[in-house]
Amino acid sequence: MKWIEISVTAERVVIDEVTTLFDTLTANGSIEEDIPEEPDKVRLVFYGDANIPEAAWQERVENELSRAKINYDEVTTKTVTDDDWYNSWQQYIQPTEILPGVIIKPAWQAYEASEGETIIEIDSELSFGTGAHETTQACAELMAKYGKEKKVCLDIGTGTAILLLIAHVLGIPELIGVDIDPEAAAQAQKNCKANAVDATVYCGDLDSEFHGKADLVMANLTVDPLKIVLPGIGKKMTKDGILIISGIIDERYEEIMPYITAHWQIKEELVKGPWHTLALVQAE
Template identity: 65%
Template sequence: MKWIEISVAIERVVIEEVTTLFDTMSSNGFIEEDVPNEPNWVQITLYGDTSKSTSEWETLIGHELEQAQFNFKHLKAKEVTDTDWYNSWQQYIEPTEILPHLVIRPAWKEYIPKEEDQVITIDSDLSFGTGAHETTQACAELMAKYGTKATTCLDIGTGTGILLLVAHHLGIPKLIGIDIDASAVAQADANCETNAVDAKLICGDLATDFKGTADLILANLTVDPLKMLLPTISEKLDSKGILIISGIIDERYEEIKPFITEHWQVVEEVIKGSWHTLALAHKE
């Protein structure tokens, strides 16, 4: 598979706003690097799919930055292979303490644990599924607070299976992950095997391929699939269960809010960076 690598230099003072903008344009993460001899500038690299050509990506990124009135330079896009992409971001992913004394270790990184550490090893060909993202961390925090008494955890859009492995660490006995992407399911299955965790992985549709209910459901997705899936999720969550949703960026928070408040009670909201994560329960 091929990807489009887009790099651009932006002023350091607007880096948070620019990375928030890029979060809405690519789910594959991005890389921040210093610009040699220019301390006020940062180079951002992100990866898009080949549904757009290199020139179309350059036009799109340039237009978005101009519309937001951000100064930028050295904008260029090129086609790269899976291997190029994998090697470029992989070096920047470090072990992450996702919960106190629970460390997510990328399989390609050496890590010497402290005596009290428990370590989950994750291999991934996606930069999003290694525990470093704010949404993953916020989901883990809410799971530790509201999910420890759950008996069944269902992870929708399981990706690398990282949240299922956290659920196992929290002592939840029955673990189920579902994803529409067969490669993600295979990756999650491999990560469960690496960590000696027993989980059921389903490649398919939530409405038809997951039978029964769960008392803890995780859905770290994005706004569009959340809007579509929330009614179905309601049918899959036990009456006293907890739903944790994430992947809601600031700019789209008001858009999804009515879908939440109409049928759900907000138990708690966590905001990390530009991302909102919510623990929800059925309305009484």
């Protein structure tokens, strides 16, 4: 498989703005590279779908940067292989303390645990789902607060199963993950096995695969799938269950709010960077 590598060279002061823009274009994360002899500048790299030609990606990114009024020096594109992509971002993902004393360790990185630390090892072919992203961190914080004494955790779009593994550390005994992507479901199963965690991971549609009820439901998705999930997910939850959603970027916050307020009450909201994460209960 091939990918389009897109690089933007710009002043360091606009890193957050460019990263936010990238987050709206791809779910694969971005890489920040220093530029020798130019400490005030940075190169930001992300990887896009190769079904879109290089020239089209370049035009799209340049148009988005101009529309956002972000000054930049250069945009370049090139086609790379899976191995190029995998090796490129992998070196930047480091062990992350996702909760106090709980470390997410990429499988390819060495880490010497301190006394009392709990290690969760994650292998993945995506940078998203390794614990480095703000949405994962915010989900973990709300899980630690609202997941106490919960019995069943359902993770919709489980990806690498990172949230299921955190739920296990929090002591939730029954863990269920669902993902429509066969590769993601397979990776989730591998990560659970590697961490000696007993979890059930389904590949397919939530309605057809899961027929029980959970008292903690996770949905770290993006706005479009959240619009589909929010009206009906309550039937998969206990009456006093907690739903934690994330993947809501600033630019689409107002767009998703009617879908939330129509069926849910907000208990708490966390904002990390441009991302919003909410703990919800069913509206009475």
